[in-house]
Amino acid sequence: MTDGNGLALSCPAPAGQADTVQLAHGGGGRAMARLLDTIIRPGFADAEIERRHDGAVLAVDRHIAFTTDSYVVRPLVFPGGDIGTLAVNGTVNDLAMCGARPLCLSVGFILEEGLPIDLLRRIVASMRTAATAAGVRLVTGDTKVVDHGKADGMFVNTAGIGSIVASAPIGPEMVRPGDAVVLSGDIGRHGIAVMAAREGFGFETAIESDCAPVAAPVLALLDVGIEVHCLRDLTRGGLASAAVEIAEASGLAIALDEAAIAVPDEVAAACELLGLDPLHVANEGRFIAFVRGEDADRTVAALRRYPVAAAAAKIGNVRAGPKGQVSCRGPFGAARAIDMLSGEQLPRIC
Amino acid sequence: LKYRDEYRDPDAARRLAAAIARTATRPWTLMEVCGGQTHAILRFGLDALLPPAVSLVHGPGCPVCVTPVEYIDKAIEIAREPQVIFCSFGDMLRVPGTRGDLLSAKSRGADVRIVYSPLDAVAVARAAPGRQVVFFAVGFETTAPANAMAAYRARRDGIANFSMLVSHVLVPPAMRALLEAPGNRIAGFLAAGHVCTVMGYEEYEPIAARYRVPIVVTGFEPIDILEGVYLCLRQLESGRAEVENQYARSVRRGGNEAAQQLIREVFRIVPRRWRSIGDIAESGFGLADAYREFDAETRFGAVRSGEEATSECLSGLVLRGEKKPSECPAFGTRCTPERPLGVTMVSSEGACAAYYRYRGAAGDGR
Numbered sequence: 001m002t003d004g005n006g007l008a009l010s011c012p013a014p015a016g017q018a019d020t021v022q023l024a025h026g027g028g029g030r031a032m033a034r035l036l037d038t039i040i041r042p043g044f045a046d047a048e049i050e051r052r053h054d055g056a057v058l059a060v061d062r063h064i065a066f067t068t069d070s071y072v073v074r075p076l077v078f079p080g081g082d083i084g085t086l087a088v089n090g091t092v093n094d095l096a097m098c099g100a101r102p103l104c105l106s107v108g109f110i111l112e113e114g115l116p117i118d119l120l121r122r123i124v125a126s127m128r129t130a131a132t133a134a135g136v137r138l139v140t141g142d143t144k145v146v147d148h149g150k151a152d153g154m155f156v157n158t159a160g161i162g163s164i165v166a167s168a169p170i171g172p173e174m175v176r177p178g179d180a181v182v183l184s185g186d187i188g189r190h191g192i193a194v195m196a197a198r199e200g201f202g203f204e205t206a207i208e209s210d211c212a213p214v215a216a217p218v219l220a221l222l223d224v225g226i227e228v229h230c231l232r233d234l235t236r237g238g239l240a241s242a243a244v245e246i247a248e249a250s251g252l253a254i255a256l257d258e259a260a261i262a263v264p265d266e267v268a269a270a271c272e273l274l275g276l277d278p279l280h281v282a283n284e285g286r287f288i289a290f291v292r293g294e295d296a297d298r299t300v301a302a303l304r305r306y307p308v309a310a311a312a313a314k315i316g317n318v319r320a321g322p323k324g325q326v327s328c329r330g331p332f333g334a335a336r337a338i339d340m341l342s343g344e345q346l347p348r349i350c
Numbered sequence: 351l352k353y354r355d356e357y358r359d360p361d362a363a364r365r366l367a368a369a370i371a372r373t374a375t376r377p378w379t380l381m382e383v384c385g386g387q388t389h390a391i392l393r394f395g396l397d398a399l400l401p402p403a404v405s406l407v408h409g410p411g412c413p414v415c416v417t418p419v420e421y422i423d424k425a426i427e428i429a430r431e432p433q434v435i436f437c438s439f440g441d442m443l444r445v446p447g448t449r450g451d452l453l454s455a456k457s458r459g460a461d462v463r464i465v466y467s468p469l470d471a472v473a474v475a476r477a478a479p480g481r482q483v484v485f486f487a488v489g490f491e492t493t494a495p496a497n498a499m500a501a502y503r504a505r506r507d508g509i510a511n512f513s514m515l516v517s518h519v520l521v522p523p524a525m526r527a528l529l530e531a532p533g534n535r536i537a538g539f540l541a542a543g544h545v546c547t548v549m550g551y552e553e554y555e556p557i558a559a560r561y562r563v564p565i566v567v568t569g570f571e572p573i574d575i576l577e578g579v580y581l582c583l584r585q586l587e588s589g590r591a592e593v594e595n596q597y598a599r600s601v602r603r604g605g606n607e608a609a610q611q612l613i614r615e616v617f618r619i620v621p622r623r624w625r626s627i628g629d630i631a632e633s634g635f636g637l638a639d640a641y642r643e644f645d646a647e648t649r650f651g652a653v654r655s656g657e658e659a660t661s662e663c664l665s666g667l668v669l670r671g672e673k674k675p676s677e678c679p680a681f682g683t684r685c686t687p688e689r690p691l692g693v694t695m696v697s698s699e700g701a702c703a704a705y706y707r708y709r710g711a712a713g714d715g716r
Contacts, residue, residue: 199466268351275698325710331360332572334395337710342687 021115026145039117040143043124044107044131048139056139058104060163065100067091068159076119076153078197080189080208084123086284087156088130088138089213090235096215097231097287099166099222102134107141108157113148120154134213136160162215165222172249174229179318180296181254182289184214184309187239188267191282196270207266212285217306221289224302230290233283240279240326241340242288248324256316256328256338279328280341293317357571358394366576367399373583377403379535380582381528381671383521384542385412385699386570392708394572404583407535407671408704410524411542413489414441414697415669416624421488421517422447424653428484428515428646429460435478437471438486440464441698446690448656468493468500468514475504475512484646487514490521492544494635495609498616501637501644515646518635519622521545522553527630528670529561536671538582540568540575543597548613550605554593562591569597616641623655625693626666665692668701675702675713682711 024031041049048056071087081089088105095102107127111120131138168174189210196207214233221228230250232242239261247254263271263278271278285308291299296314303312316328326338356362382388388408391397397406410416426447429436436452443453443462456462461481465471468485475483487497497514504512521542528536541554546567558565564585568578578596585592595601615638622634637645647653662680667673675681675694685691687706694700705713 265351268354272351272354330394331358332363332394332396332399333360334398336393336395336708339707339710 019117021111021113021117021120021145023113023145023147026111026143032143036143039121040109040124040141043121043128044138044141045128046137046139048137049141056104056106058139058161060161063164065095065098065162065164066159067094067098068157069094070155070157072152072155073194074152075194075197076123078209079193081211081284082123082126083154083156084125084127085130085211087158088127088134088136089211089284091158091160092134092136092213092215093233093285093287095160095162096213096218097170097233098162098164099170099218099228099231100162100164101219102136102160102162102215104137104139105131105158105160107138109141109143110151110155111143111145112151112153113145115153123154130213134215165219166228168227170228170231172230172246175246175250175252175290175318176229176292177252177318177320178293179229179290180293180299180314181243181256181316181318182291182296182299182303183239183261183313183315184217184287184289184303185210185285185311186262186264186267187234187283187286188263188271188278188281190284191238192267192270194282195274207264207270210283210285212308214285214287214308217303217309218287218289220302220306221291221299224298226295226299226302227292228289229292231287233287235284236282237340238278238280238282239288240277240338243326243338244340246288246290247326250318251323253319253321253323254316254326255319255335256326258328258330260313260315262311262313279338288315290318354571357569357573359573362573363399363576366573366580370404370576370580370583371401373580373587374401374403375587377405378537378583378586379405379407380538380540380579381407381409381536382540382568382575382578383409383411383525384545384570385415385697385701385704386544387411387540387542387568387575388701389699389704390570390572390575392704395708396572396575399576400579404579406579407674408668408701409671410528410624410627410669411490411521412669412694412697412699412701413493413519414445415665415693415700416519416627417442417445417488417517418623418625418655419447420653420656421515422451423449423656424647424650425486425515426450426452426455426460428650429455429462431482431650433480433482435461435463435474435481435483436486437463437465437474437483439488442486442488444696445693446696448659468497469503472500472503472509472512475509476507479511481511482649483512484650485512485514487516487518490519490542490545491549491613492542492547494518494613494617495548495606498612501616501641502612504644505641513644513646513649514637516636517622518617519624520619520633520635522557523630523633524624524627525557527627527633529557529563531670533672536563538564538586539566540578540582541565543567543569543574543600546597546601546605548606548609550603551593551595551601552603558591558593564591565593567593567595567597567601569600624669626663626669661691663692665694665702668694675705676709678702681713682706686711
């Protein structure tokens, strides 16, 4: 890129090579081949991708989990991560929630004409870093380019497969009254970091996204033989949506204890200012686990051995009813109802 | 978190609850004026800490709720103009007009933007000189200084493409209207702390004296509200009716003089229609004559006063404190935040939304 300081940080450009994404980069011709050869394949550096075949060929010997997710975050780069780390960790975490060891991901890019090539290179690099950290391979992909104004810089889709490690099914139908709800860490970091980067509130916040892979602590629970009934990562909609989804799907009630739910001071302060409930704020490296009540302490101890889950804590338990309801006991003993947001999260007037 | 946790201390709450129980010897109905206080009461279950004799009813202090429907319609009409960038606080976007809301206008292509400060809207205008930038200036006295500052800056800096659609409302005239309503049962008020931070509380003294009601300027944290209730009951039980300041860490009797001066420069007092409540004389702010050219109504035509569609919605009774949200037959069944019948279920500060959010679809608060 040469804008800003006039200094070209990339290699001297051969004729026709631009510093932004052009429609031709998605056209199937030389420009596209060059983009794939210079940025994407070397960036992902996987033997399957280097084969330049139409798809990846993989050997799988047991039950697999298979998931997909698309990422449309704005801004593309935020404190603590970017759309690339999000796209890798999000799918890795969805696989982990199935009780699977994540193996391979596909990557689909939809690039907007005019996207700086250096930004694309940076995001490809952080996907590679995230994949290495999570122990997954990026084995196949696709790149399309759309007209300027038709996408927010770039959209990314990742799909992934993982091999099932859990010996018993994991899902809302396995949740039982008496189960403990264990949360893997503090909440709200991702949502506030992205909101602050996007909106420019004019107040300083040092908060970084919690975007991280959580497969390792999840697999550790299964390794030590804890009977995990259900797992759910907390993404958009926050802890509240995750809990309500499980309560509704299982037909049971979930009672949370507000005092046990860790909220970083910066998140709490931003929520106070904006009129948001931290329980509704997005996360990208947190999950809740439903385990037998008597396994709660062992679960917390097993999770806390991992930095990403160092603040794990039991935050509540499952009850027989009222069906589908989530409540949260506050500091004065009264319980309030917890529901999903009914629309977009909109900051209040005063 | 400093300045918050000390006002959410369970031991302090228990002590205040005990003091309230000792003080109240007969039934009293108190009104908290501000929607922010209503939310804190529901969020923390503060009403459950009060003795059965003390009943809290919820007041009209939800700016989104009382903005007249014709202003929402006008906002949507302006936002649809192709050259317009329409800027608003976030929670106005879901408020229904006669046909649709700003959010649906946005989804059909209108350039509607959420701002966190009216000065952001001025900055948008500065950056887009070829567009008309309109800010939806609503709220009580709390938001008036910042909104006034936006108009002031635009005029001072000659930002000709900026204007404001103004529907500001004032607390004291609404309190008078409630006290004069037949069948009024409000014995005392918790006045809105942030309104008084701006305006002070001198103007409440004649109300306390004339209508014989204690008025306690109250903050928004649980301990603030419980203390406000306690001070109010202490006055009632001893036959006093004065203005008292619970929220002294933020409020002075004279208020914020600089803010008031700015308000006087930019705004003038006008009659206002309150949604679901009706017309109240001298109950709002409009732009002063010197700022006429920054009035969106000068630029895009005056707001036409319309008739509110009738429905089974009881939001008028809720805003006047005559009904609790859970007493409405439609609550939680035919009226939910997903499919609201009225504004008090839409706004994040509305009493019905608070009941639904914190008590669930049954809304079974006392």
